[in-house]
Amino acid sequence: MKTRITELLNIEYPIIQGGMAWVAEHHLAAAVSNAGGLGLIGAASAPAEVVREEIRKCKELTDKPFGINVMLLNPNADEVAQIVVEEGIKVVTTGAGNPAKYMELWNKAEVKVIPVVASVAMAKLMERAGAAAVVAEGTESGGHIGSATTMTLVPQVADAVSIPVIAAGGIGDGRGLAAAFMLGAEAVQMGTRFVAAKESIAHDNFKQQLVKAKDIDSTVTGMSTGHPVRSLRNKMTKEYLRLEAEGADFMELERLTLGSLRRAVVEGDVVNGTLMAGQIAGMVKQIQSCEEIIQEIVAQGKTLLKL
Amino acid sequence: MLKRVKEIIEEQLNLENVDITEDTRFKEDLGVDSLDLFELVMAFEEEYGVEIPSEELEGLTTVGAVIDYMKDKGVDA
Numbered sequence: 001m002k003t004r005i006t007e008l009l010n011i012e013y014p015i016i017q018g019g020m021a022w023v024a025e026h027h028l029a030a031a032v033s034n035a036g037g038l039g040l041i042g043a044a045s046a047p048a049e050v051v052r053e054e055i056r057k058c059k060e061l062t063d064k065p066f067g068i069n070v071m072l073l074n075p076n077a078d079e080v081a082q083i084v085v086e087e088g089i090k091v092v093t094t095g096a097g098n099p100a101k102y103m104e105l106w107n108k109a110e111v112k113v114i115p116v117v118a119s120v121a122m123a124k125l126m127e128r129a130g131a132a133a134v135v136a137e138g139t140e141s142g143g144h145i146g147s148a149t150t151m152t153l154v155p156q157v158a159d160a161v162s163i164p165v166i167a168a169g170g171i172g173d174g175r176g177l178a179a180a181f182m183l184g185a186e187a188v189q190m191g192t193r194f195v196a197a198k199e200s201i202a203h204d205n206f207k208q209q210l211v212k213a214k215d216i217d218s219t220v221t222g223m224s225t226g227h228p229v230r231s232l233r234n235k236m237t238k239e240y241l242r243l244e245a246e247g248a249d250f251m252e253l254e255r256l257t258l259g260s261l262r263r264a265v266v267e268g269d270v271v272n273g274t275l276m277a278g279q280i281a282g283m284v285k286q287i288q289s290c291e292e293i294i295q296e297i298v299a300q301g302k303t304l305l306k307l
Numbered sequence: 308m309l310k311r312v313k314e315i316i317e318e319q320l321n322l323e324n325v326d327i328t329e330d331t332r333f334k335e336d337l338g339v340d341s342l343d344l345f346e347l348v349m350a351f352e353e354e355y356g357v358e359i360p361s362e363e364l365e366g367l368t369t370v371g372a373v374i375d376y377m378k379d380k381g382v383d384a
Contacts, residue, residue: 097341098341098361098362098364098365100360100361100362100364101362101365103361103362118342119342119345119346121342121345121346121348121349122341122342122345124349125345125348125349125361126361128358128361129360129361129362146342226340
């Protein structure tokens, strides 16, 4: 499946693994890249030297291209941006903000910059600032989300920019890939399905919750804080939403979620942890290797697209 | 220029009769989030024919900062 994205990133299949905090580390990224997609290491809020270590470990597991997701709110973002260049990484996706201040550094080092965007205006400004592509991420996604849906955002972004568009949010199988292509995307980014991959280091309890999840099992917390997060509903989200409805202040809400993603991913606390996942969680039926996931999606997508 | 900037902000954010001065802060006073800011920037660019590079956005936190930026770029209004 050749698209401008597979050409740009030098990958076999137009499938990118999301840069999920805690989950997107070197094992998962290498497995996705080895399977012909693009694996990403999510720098999230990690200290810069941890990111460097992750990159080096990933290089030991794959000689295929892989990228880094730089979370721009990370206080260490400046250092991470530099490490990307020093370690010879050629693809960066960015989240939680505006990567313009790193564009010159990265473009000079021939790093392809792919910002995650949640609106047409942002996509246009990123294209102008030198982005090589954009990820148009709909509100179906897990983790931090915007408000536009994938169905509405992808075609509008595709119409507004001439750089290639990667669709994200609510994509979990070949039908989703085919639909995204119909909307004008040239690749898809998936997170939730890869959290449940065999190579993912997410705790087995978390993976089992994904397998068990039904269509309506995700919920959005934090609307009132301006930073909404989608995750699987559990005791924590119920308590959070109750407090939020009562008008609890930011600090009180923060207390519930401080370290809660780590609790879910690392410790397997599915009761009090934040099980970040997208609406597609209901379609995760089993734990499979990245190779199996990608082959299945590509085969189904090709059939539907008559490729 | 303040009057026109105020109109643009009201139009973009679907607000009416907001009290806007040069000291008005986008985020704290108007509840503008990062996506709204991108919309506003595009509207200001269109109005004044000035391109605001994305790396400048961090500094444009108040209405006055936008007006100063435009004046700096030779906008006469």
